[in-house]
Amino acid sequence: MFHLTFSMQNYIRTIHELSYGNMGIRVSDIAETLDISKASVCVAMRNLEKSGLVDRDENRLVYLTDEGLQQAVLIVDKLNIIKCFLIEKLHINEATAEQDAFEMENVVSHETLCSMCRKLNYASRKYGCKGKCCVHAENCSKENCSKEDCKEG
Template identity: 25%
Template sequence: MNSFTEENYLKTIFNLSEKTGEVSVNELSKALDIKMPTVTSMLKKLASKGYLKYTAYRPVELTTSGKKEALLVIRKHRLTEMFLVDKMGFGWEEVHEVAEQIEHIHSPKFFNKMDEMLDYPTVDPHGSPIPDRDGKIQLKNYRTLNSFQEGDKIKILAVTNSDDGFLKYLNSKNLNLGAKLEILEIEEFDKSMNVKFKNNILTLSNKAADKILVEKI
């Protein structure tokens, strides 16, 4: 069985590798907020368990079994978030920190029951795919809102960032998954955009539009 810390390393390496392809020890150290020598010794330990390949000065690479372990933790995290929203009435901005704790419970029965009670959801409250019980995940190729043009009509499918400040920002504009928008105007200067949502016109910063994943409708 892996420790809480080991699970967090595997999860963080997986998430970073999704974003950038390669994960350096330095990058990992920053993401975990743990000093390099400590990170290095944990990487050696995880390598000895067969979860990753580690060579000094080289990017860290998860093995197939390391990836699976990471995805099983992510499954528990995302199922928990869904459960908190769907069954317990939490807002989508309130669930991440709780899920960070619950994801380390080692009881397959607990999470399989949760999955069943939710009727086997495929995405979490932020639109991120939930890996299945074998650790398989269907990655989506959504594009960010700021890659679209004036006149495009789109639907929000996911957000790439689940920190509460960003989600509260979306709440303040009544935006949630499934919202349909029309891009009216993109500001030349800072790429902020005016969008039509229901009968209102909202302004979204480029920074926000970069974290919103959408599809054209």
């Protein structure tokens, strides 16, 4: 998995919000929402397309790929996942959990976020998450893997 820049995350989040996850949207709509030029959006869409996160159809509408949708759900839900984990698993009060989650959201790794998600069974709560972010399962060895931590246990 590659690192998404803040700018890439902003585009993916915007596409997800405007498209409701599955509708194609126009470059001009993205530009208007982010208050940037259409030329800048076109450059970004080419980069996201090369990264396999978006596709464009014959009408030049932009769609999130399955990977793009997965990333969008992670981006949108990251703060909520961290906050829920702090409250439900560590029993931190809501105000502190919200502040801590805000501080942690930009530094927590994808692997840690997905582990929190699995511990919370968060994927089953959200419409877009398909539970495909099992980084631990991809990197586990029999010595450090338990069925609780790894879907492939």
